[in-house]
Amino acid sequence: MRSKILIVDDEPAIADNIQYALETDGFETIRLSSGLPAMPLLESDRVDLIVLDVGLPDINGFELCKMIRKRYTVPVIFLTARSDEIDRVVGLEIGGDDYVVKPFSPRELSARVKAVLRRTAAAPPGPTQAFRIDEPARKIEYFGKALDLSRYEYELLRIFIRRPGRVYSREQLMEMAWEQPETSMDRTVDAHIKNLRAKLKAVEPDKDPIVTRRGVGYCLREDL
Numbered sequence: 001m002r003s004k005i006l007i008v009d010d011e012p013a014i015a016d017n018i019q020y021a022l023e024t025d026g027f028e029t030i031r032l033s034s035g036l037p038a039m040p041l042l043e044s045d046r047v048d049l050i051v052l053d054v055g056l057p058d059i060n061g062f063e064l065c066k067m068i069r070k071r072y073t074v075p076v077i078f079l080t081a082r083s084d085e086i087d088r089v090v091g092l093e094i095g096g097d098d099y100v101v102k103p104f105s106p107r108e109l110s111a112r113v114k115a116v117l118r119r120t121a122a123a124p125p126g127p128t129q130a131f132r133i134d135e136p137a138r139k140i141e142y143f144g145k146a147l148d149l150s151r152y153e154y155e156l157l158r159i160f161i162r163r164p165g166r167v168y169s170r171e172q173l174m175e176m177a178w179e180q181p182e183t184s185m186d187r188t189v190d191a192h193i194k195n196l197r198a199k200l201k202a203v204e205p206d207k208d209p210i211v212t213r214r215g216v217g218y219c220l221r222e223d224l
Helices: 012-024 038-044 061-069 085-093 106-121 151-162 170-177 186-203
Strands: 004-008 028-032 049-053 076-080 098-101 131-134 139-142 210-213 217-220
Touching (some): 004 038, 012 028, 049 106, 131 151, 139 151, 170 217
Antiparallel strands (some): 210 217
């Protein structure tokens, strides 16, 4: 089955070039000229990767990525005319998988799409065997047992499973998992992590899959 790539860009000439390059390399493509229709499309259609322009007419691409990350783990490559380091850092910290600055070669973008798909498709040791996510049902199984998770426990665990070994600060987790992170406190994350650990230990008492990096944040073990 061919990988399906969603192109979200409001500049027809750029979208045309991207679509041509990707389809020439064997990908199936879908195009949107604005960002908000991406959410209902993801609910109804399979998408393997999103090429997402930051400067969209209806919503900033970074904000759309935050919305996507609350529900889906589909890889995202940002397109932007801005090359500032802070923009690249923000894009990657909110869940982007790569970052391409305009102007760019469509062939280079296609190569990056292939690289991201290879990287995200590669099964990391441990967590992918221990966890199974049913995103439409918003449920997670741990060693074959369904976990009874609150909304934010589900969001936090889904973030960890997507990037085993990656350390997230409390601020990053709040930004990615909470709808209004500015109204919450850092200790809110700690409380949810504590509850999540208890539920995981109830299934496998000898394992502690969530690691605390003191002074930095939390991550999911890679060696379960």
